[in-house]
Amino acid sequence: MMRKAHGPKRMRTRFLVPLALFGAVAIGLAVGLTLQPQNIPSALIGSPVPEFALEPVTNYGPGFATTDLIGQVSVVNVFASWCIPCRVEHPLWIEVAEGGEVSLFGLNYKDLPENASEWLAEFGNPYQRTGADLSGRAGVDWGVYGVPETFVVDAEGIIRFKHVGPIDRYVLENDILSIVRELQAQ
């Protein structure tokens, strides 16, 4: 009795409801598939750089500590000789160093001092200062979970940007250097 009261027109459109729901779920899941779960948002953006003081990579400078990051905009690159993607991005860092636009620091993560030293000798040293984080303890304070990682730090020592994984020219220009320039202009 009740069903008849709805009329045939209502019946015809009703079957579209589950279809529409399915469509919405499918689109939601499709978008979810394109997200990059390895891009973990850094909890440290906007906070001061951690307290650390590291010995240099053998033969490469006087060491690297928190105080080095105060007073100018800096880029901190986490690297290791055992890290293959680091070799991929390394020429770009050499370019940055030659350009002299920003202070570049190297945090050498869980490396043997002699390996890191040889690696820099072979591929060139773009870093003003290097710090050897032998145990990875400073890395934990920096929230490092993979190598390479790159941080942009402002003149007050506040972390402004983090990139996980090797950089390419696009990331260098559009993310890192553009943020650096913005911060330098302030």
Added chain:
Amino acid sequence: MTRTAILAIAVTVWCFAGPAVLAQGLIDLPLADPGLEARAIALHKRLRCLVCQNQSIHESNAELARDLRVVVRERLTIGNTDEQTVQFLVDRYGDWVLLSPPFKPATLLLWLGPLVILLTASAAAAVFLRRGLPNETPQPLTDDERAQVQDLLRKP
């Protein structure tokens, strides 16, 4: 004070470890105090290994997981509470390091979504089932109908 404690632990570990292990990270040993170690393990199970993503640092063999296990033990050793220890890692790695996401505005949908779906579906089911029920008691057959039925039943 905490930094000196960490340094002392690190230096001790390094002295025992020698350069071969040095480059591979911190040494992962159970704490001598069984109560503290039990707390450490309970915390390890709540924390995500960030490189393997769906394992806890208790289960994972990844180097980072080992480092984080050591950090948890360090924090407990210097007298941090469980919550302080967890917060220490959240400050560095974000909520992502927690296997169970915290309840806060950004995660409302995550926590309440299933409940909302359940309630909506139950309400819809209730409405549907009610509508399906006969809303009047069947009328007894008229004499004519009764005769027709009798007629049909009598046919071979």
